[in-house]
Amino acid sequence: MSKFHSPRPPEPNLAGIAALIGDPTRTAFLFALLDGGALPATELAYRAGASPQAASAHLRKLVDGRLLAVSASGRHRLYRLAGHHVAEAIEALAFIAPPPRIVSLNQSIAIERLRAGRTCYDHLAGRLGVAVTDGLVTRGALRRCGSGFDVTTRGERFFRELGVDVPALRRGRRILGRACTDWTERRPHLAGSLGKALLDRFVANTWLTRPNGDRSVQLTDRGRRAVARLFEVNI
Secondary structure, X not given: OOHHHOOOOOOOOHHHHHHHHHOHHHHHHHXXXXXXOOEEHHHHHHHHOOOHHXXXXXXXXXXXXXXXXXXXXXXXXXXXXXOHHXXXXXXXXXXXOOOOOXXXXXXHHHHHHHHHOEEEXXXXXXXXXXXXXXXXXXXXXXXXXXXXXXXXXXXXXXXXXXXXXXHHXXXXXXXXXXXXXXXXXXXXXXXXXXXXXXXXXXXXXXXXXXXXXXXXXXXXXXXXXXXXXXXXXXX
């Protein structure tokens, strides 16, 4: 047999997933759902500038490809990312993708909101997410460990006072502290089960607001004071 026709080893079908993600309409759907929420097909079609018929066909492909999950809610079908692993893959691709071309003032304002602070599926990202992560490392609550973060003894006390049960998170199946490379800041922020728990506390304590209808977030006055006091970060 010719060396040019040697059998290929079994590999994941990366080309198939890349083709699914590579369509601009389907990419718009995935980014619209990157906050971990669920949206009906009509809203996704509007955000992507697609017709209802085209949106339905694209959504079917994403569900069949296991990138999206769908559930019924009354008369509507709601679509969401199939899991945090999909969000992590999208963020990783965004990191290596060329920066978006800004052609209008509205686009410039929108991207600046996302850079300032946003959710990345179920954890904090943007300048806020990176700053909070840096604050946790500086305070000795977290330490870099390989490709992620581990919680120190001091950190377990800190998170316990914040209402986060770190030992329970350690017993879970998800990685505790994953380092997610932020696509706007080009530096890591805290993800994993600990990142989710931290965002949950921000929300429960009303430290955040979402005034713009997208995944950008802003600190409330109460949140700004809490972040300065607890994480030694001034936003």
